[in-house]
Amino acid sequence: MNPFETLRFAVGGLAANKVRSGLTMLGVLIGVAAVIILLAVGNGSSQAVKDSIEKLGTNALTVSSGGGFGGQSTATSTKPLTVDDARALADPASAPDVESVAPEVTTSQTALYDGTSHSVNQVVGTYPAYFKASNSKVAKGDYFSADDVLNSRKVAVIGSTTATDLFGTASPVGRKIVVGGTPFTVVGVLETKGGTGFQDPDDTVIAPLPTVQNAFTGFGPISQILVEAKSADATTPAQNEITTVLMSQHGIKDSSALDFRVSSQASLLTTQASTNKTFTVLLGAVAAISLLVGGIGITNIMLVTVTERTREIGIRKAIGAPKGVILGQFLAESTLLSLVGGGLGVVGGLVGSRFTIVGITPVVIPQSVVWAFVIAVAIGLFFGSYPANRAASLRPIEALRHE
Amino acid sequence: MKQLLRGRLGRDGTGGHRVGDPVTAAAEESPWGPSPVIEVRSLLKTYGHGDATVRALGGEVDPVTGVSPGVDLVVEQGDMVAVMGSSGSGKSTLMNILGCLDVPTSGRYLLDGIDVGGLDEHQLSLVRNRKIGFVFQSFNLVPRTTALAQVELPLAYAGVKAAERRRRARAALELVGLGDRVDHRPNELSGGQQQRVAVARALVTAPAMLLADEPTGNLDSHSTEDVLAIIDRLNASGRTVVLITHEDEVARHAKRVLRLVDGQVVADVRQAPVDGPPPALSDPAVFAAHAPHALTSGGS
Structure with a gap:
């Protein structure tokens, strides 16, 4: 059994149930696309804020009335x-x-x-x-x-x-x-x-x-x-x-009791950057959860597939399929699901990032594309390994008797 | 015929022989002549524990020694053995153990000289692949797979190259008379044709023995004769065959008939010598005359 044949069996196995395979792939697709698009939106909005601040000029300082951030001002009266x-x-x-x-x-x-x-x-x-x-x-x-x-x-x-x-x-x-x-x-x-x-x-x-x-x-x-x-x-x-x-x-002697605020573009940038980081992390977390759900979908479908094909596994074992081949076949199927789903998700994510979303032009982070894809494939391997292992460990006689 | 078959499906083509492979190392003939294909000593199979123990194979426990006499069985190379018995007699259990699909509770089983008891799972899968060809009552073909791919499957697991695999799979299908059905899927084949594909799949690796569990149980009389004729010819060409059946009509084809009752061999009748052709081929006219309704179209 060379890898090409394992792959061919896997494609055959997936093609046997096209709707189910398609829906499972959709789960991964949405997960990967969501990661790419949401991170791009987060990145795009921080980029936009950065651009607009830079447009104000980096030499500029703004003096405004009131205490420092967080209301720690102890000024008795604000001039x-x-x-x-x-x-x-x-x-x-x-x-x-x-x-x-x-x-x-x-x-x-x-x-x-x-x-x-x-x-x-x-x-x-x-x-x-x-x-x-x-x-x-x-x-x-x-x-x-x-x-x-x-x-x-x-x-x-x-x-x-x-x-x-x-x-x-x-x-x-x-x-x-x-x-x-x-x-x-x-x-x-x-x-x-x-x-x-x-x-x-x-x-x-x-x-x-x-x-x-x-x-x-x-x-x-x-x-x-x-x-x-x-x-x-x-x-x-x-x-x-x-x-x-x-x-x-203003007649203030204590430097901790200022009634005005001097902010430079740099400090504004830092504040905005940290806000945006939180925003991006939140978006990324939501997307990561959807990717995880997609992975659980793979496990679910592979478990159904294993149960459904128990008899076939028994036949294959009876005619001499070693454990590794059965394991490889089911792993290849789940990995293929995540690979194709992830690939389509990358395409979907890149296409989706070309549109303006809630007034923000998404800026795709190249690493997010690579990582979303890699993680999707890894999820396929990881979540597919349990059903695959279960299939491979079936005793031939029990698998054959399964109806 | 024997030479022809050997040439087409001979052991030289089993493929994937590796040095130190436990399955093939002991396989070839020893200086003391061919070893028996099956050698079973005091085989026991029980399910459950304590009072709930059910004996599937092996006789009543001796009240004195507290030991059950197991099943002893020796099948010579080239023999065609029918194992008969009513349901529950243990013949399927025996078949599963002989086919390395199940492990006995105790006892010793030598398959083609290899002690199967000491093999791990991977080695057992190799044994099933190289030494045993299965034919099941319910055909057990892989769904959605063409006849050719079906027959290629055991060769693929044995690591035979694609071109060689295709050639041998075609030859095997040719042999069972399905040379024109190679691209058909199981749902496009009749029961008899499906079972012939299963026979082709069983013999394509040139196994030491063909293990058929009620091979004609789901077939009409016409297909039954077709399949039995193929098995007869395979045996005539030197292949060892073990048939599990409860039909006398099928058992008539065997050279030797074993009768199982409650997990014990109660009768062992030889119908034809090991070296000769099976009864159906040694004297077709007499065989047909004995049961005229059964052999109207067989042997083609």
Whole structure:
């Protein structure tokens, strides 16, 4: 009995009961495809978050109000961030590693143009430094200037989604839109950043800070301060400088009782990465369970097959089939089931990963494909070995008498 | 005929002879002449323990010694033995033990000079493959397998190469008159044809003995004659045959008839010499005249 013949017997055995073999393979197929697709979705979402964070610029630091993560802040009173704080940070003497500072206020408003209404995700009021710090480039028109800010002119730079929704294919530059009742002249359109994550970063209107404060938010506290460090290496010293400056601004002496938070892209990345890891592991666990269920399906079917073919096993033994051959035949059958099921699962997984799933573009992890396939085949061997062993250990006389 | 058969299915082609193989080492003829194919000494087979013990083989326990006299049996090479008995007489148990499908509770069994009792499972499978050809009452063909593949199967287990296997399987099917049915599956064959495939499968490895358990039990009289004629010819060509049957009509073909009652041999009648042809072939006319209804078309 050479391996080829064993394989031929196995194919014959499986072909004898096509529906049953097909359904068993389906179990493995779904398991393998689920592992590949779910891991790809997990990987895709973490990739997307990483991309969107990197688009903000790696030199950028964000200062926001409130204590540190986890609410360990012991600050008795929280002073909100103000434009004065931003001015203090812009002082090169106390913060030499800071390149530029852009205070931000954000709000959500409805924009109108020529009868077309569009609800803008983010209306940002800020300084021109914001564009560089947040890695936002203008595709058409120009940025607004510091002069526009000083004179609180009603000008705006809009995101590409906002532009398409309001103007369609027409050029928005130079036209007037009405945002929340206030008319703005569009001076520029930003490049498309790409819709990743849950918020579309291209659905935005950016206008000078005093204009937005005047029109919507009032001259009170600001949402956050975007700080750009001189270089990627300078983010850590810049972070320390910001902390020192703001501590004196807010009159805080205890560094463990901060009422503001400085976060770099790196720290955001780490947080997101760990969140995504949990997410991916969970998805992978679910998929692994389905693969395991597929394996148990193989055992079940092989046990049925062994029982059903007990008599045939007896005949084979009577005409001199050694134990190893019977064992090999049934192992080959179960392995073939998992091999074909796993192979089809890989194909299904790769095809399935080409579609966007709940807004996430899956990114296939090559190792997951290899491992899912290998594990599927190993499951076939492992779960098939029990029924195969039972078949091979049958005593010929008992097997022959079996009805 | 004998030479022809030997040439086509001869022992030279058994294949896979390995040095030190316990099955084949003792197989060839010893300097003291051919050893008996079957040599059974005080064979006992019981089921259960204590008071619930059921004796399937072996006589009543001697009240004095407390030992049951087992079955003793010697079958010479070339003989054709019919084992007769009503159901429950132990003939199937004997057949299973002779066929190495079951192990005796005690006693000694030499098959073609090999002590089967000392063999492990793997060696037993080799013995079944090389030394014994089975023909069952219920045919016991492998389902969904063509006649040719069916007959090739024991050769495949013996490790014979595909081309050689095919050639020998075809020759064996030719011999049982099924040369034109090689691609038929069991469900496409009549009972008689199925049993002839089973005979071809049993003889394709050129075994030391052909063990047939009620080979005609499920066949009509016409197929019965076909199958018995094939077995007669095989025996005439030198193959040792052990038939288990309860039909006198079948037993008439044997050279020697053993009668089992309650697990013991009660009668041992020789109908023809070991060296000669079986009764049906030595004098067909007389044989047919004795039971005219039984041999109207046989022998073809």
